[in-house]
Amino acid sequence: MNRETKRMMQRQEKAGADGSTSSRRDTAVAASRRRRSRVSIGGFFGEVRHEMRQVAWPTRPELLNYTTIVLGVLIFMSLFIFGLGYACSKFVQFLFNK
Secondary structure, eight states: OOHHHHHHHHHTTOSOTTOOOOOHHHHHHHHHHHHHTOOOHHHHHHHHHHHHHTSOOOOHHHHHHHHHHHHHHHHHHHHHHHHHHHHHHHHHHHHHHO
16 A cells, blocks of 8 residues: 555545554454354355346347357357467478478
């Protein structure tokens, strides 16, 4: 943290005189949050199931469209990189054969 940032934070009363941004109270609050945030295994999987229900899953036509695009780009890039490698190898062979 540079001097300007320390001075700005001191003006905003977010930092102590030494420039440190945390106090004992802040660390105690963070520690209590960590203790409270622990969840049982069943609670974890319940939360995962809840979050998965909120996911906007693609429809079948969208999925097929995206899959086609990805496979097309994959094939194109594979052929492009193969072509570059082949051309470079032929160029190097041409240089050494001369």
